[in-house]
Amino acid sequence: MVLKKQMNPRKTFKSTEERVGISSGNREKILVTALRLFTTQGVDGTPTAQISKEAMVSTGTLFHYFPDKNYLVDQLYLSIKKELAEVIRSNDDSKRPTKQRLEQCLRGYIAWGVADPEKARFLDQVYNYPGVREEVKQQAYDDFTWMMELSNSAVREGIIQDLPPGFYAVMLSRILNGILTLIESGSSAMSQEEIIENGLAMLWKL
Numbered sequence: 001m002v003l004k005k006q007m008n009p010r011k012t013f014k015s016t017e018e019r020v021g022i023s024s025g026n027r028e029k030i031l032v033t034a035l036r037l038f039t040t041q042g043v044d045g046t047p048t049a050q051i052s053k054e055a056m057v058s059t060g061t062l063f064h065y066f067p068d069k070n071y072l073v074d075q076l077y078l079s080i081k082k083e084l085a086e087v088i089r090s091n092d093d094s095k096r097p098t099k100q101r102l103e104q105c106l107r108g109y110i111a112w113g114v115a116d117p118e119k120a121r122f123l124d125q126v127y128n129y130p131g132v133r134e135e136v137k138q139q140a141y142d143d144f145t146w147m148m149e150l151s152n153s154a155v156r157e158g159i160i161q162d163l164p165p166g167f168y169a170v171m172l173s174r175i176l177n178g179i180l181t182l183i184e185s186g187s188s189a190m191s192q193e194e195i196i197e198n199g200l201a202m203l204w205k206l
Contacts, residue, residue: 029055070131085143113180
């Protein structure tokens with residue numbers, strides 16, 4: 001009589017990550033390190049070997065999460081855009097007039113950028129970076145569709161001119177990042193609030 005080995009019902013099986021020694025915290029370490037290096041050295045000037053070394057993970061671990069550098073850039077871009085969308089949305093109050101809603105959203109972006117300048121610099125840095133795939137940009141854009149609807153309301157109410165969205169995207173980016181640059185540098189004779197007030201006033205003149 002052959003006795004079959006009984007399976008231990010309490011036995012737990014390790015995940016693939018545990019079997020190969022990959023910690024779930026390593027993905028975040030890689031993203032944080034990549035953000036720091038990308039914003040100081042540029043994306044093209046930062047090899048994946050340096051990212052893995054400074055994140056204190058093996059190159060195999062890095063490629064487990066991010067098969068190539070462009071994919072790493074894509075995922076970092078998406079995570080930051082998603083965070084930003086949530087921050088801006090949290091500043092919106094649908095009961096307010098359209099212009100006030102827009103200004104609060106813009107102030108939300110500025111407060112976020114002041115608190116986390118590396119992330120704001122990265123978004124500015126990769127604005128026209130060819131390595132970010134179009135489908136990734138579209139995915140990030142989907143989190144901001146509600147703001148496009150708000151902008152359309154502003155056009156209908158005569159608050160802003162009816163100009164191509166691409167025009168507003170570029171001008172908005174330049175002015176908002178200019179505000180952040182002046183605040184971070186501390187070189188302006190104006191106070192932080194004066195910089196914000198005057199910068200936002202320029203937007204309504206477009």
